[in-house]
Amino acid sequence: MDAQKWDPLLLPFAGDVLSRCDDGQLEAIAERAAILEFDAGCQPRVLAEALAVLDQLRQTPWLLTGLxxxxxxxxxxxxxxxxxxxxxxxxxxxxxxxxxxxxxxxxxxxxxxxxxxxxxxxxx
Incomplete structure (x- = not known):
């Protein structure tokens, strides 16, 4: 998934994590962000994306260090x-x-x- 698909406000905080994700992890983050935004009413979109990244880090903490x-x-x-x-x-x-x-x-x-x-x- 291309970095351009993510809100520019998210990239300075989560860019390293997003660059370490495989396609499946990126898809899971995007899907979780959509659920948070549309089903849970989490606004603005960048907040939903940030929460989705945090959820992915909870599941795969090594994305933070790359190790x-x-x-x-x-x-x-x-x-x-x-x-x-x-x-x-x-x-x-x-x-x-x-x-x-x-x-x-x-x-x-x-x-x-x-x-x-x-x-x-x-x-x-």
């Missing part, structure tokens, strides 16, 4: 891959013969899987 964790199955083991470039991460995983199981919030993964502290390594 994701991919839960990956490699052989019989589950691994965690930290990435800023999902396409490149998928290429690495495919080259290793792995399968992406989920895309997750890095903070949640570090908290749950590593008890709050994780040591990062390089794929090389």
């Amino acid at each position: 994701i964790v991919l839960q990956v199955e490699l052989g019989d083991a589950v691994q965690w891959m930290l990435a800023t470039d999902p396409a490149l991460a998928h290429q690495h995983i495919q080259a290793l013969g792995g399968v992406v199981l989920a895309v997750l919030d890095p903070a949640a993964v570090v908290r749950r899987q590593y008890r709050g502290v994780a040591l990062l390594g390089d794929l090389g």
Whole structure:
């Protein structure tokens, strides 16, 4: 979805988030904004769009930082891959013969899987 479709008042505040969204996420934001504007009477439109962006961030908080964790199955083991470039991460995983199981919030993964502290390594 083109940035021109969004209210110019929204872009300085949410432009980075919108640029990190995939087409499905952008569509969900636009649909949520329309529901807020027309069904809930949320005016002006830019407020409905801002609330829709906040709702998307609630569901996918990594859009704020651009940092994701991919839960990956490699052989019989589950691994965690930290990435800023999902396409490149998928290429690495495919080259290793792995399968992406989920895309997750890095903070949640570090908290749950590593008890709050994780040591990062390089794929090389």
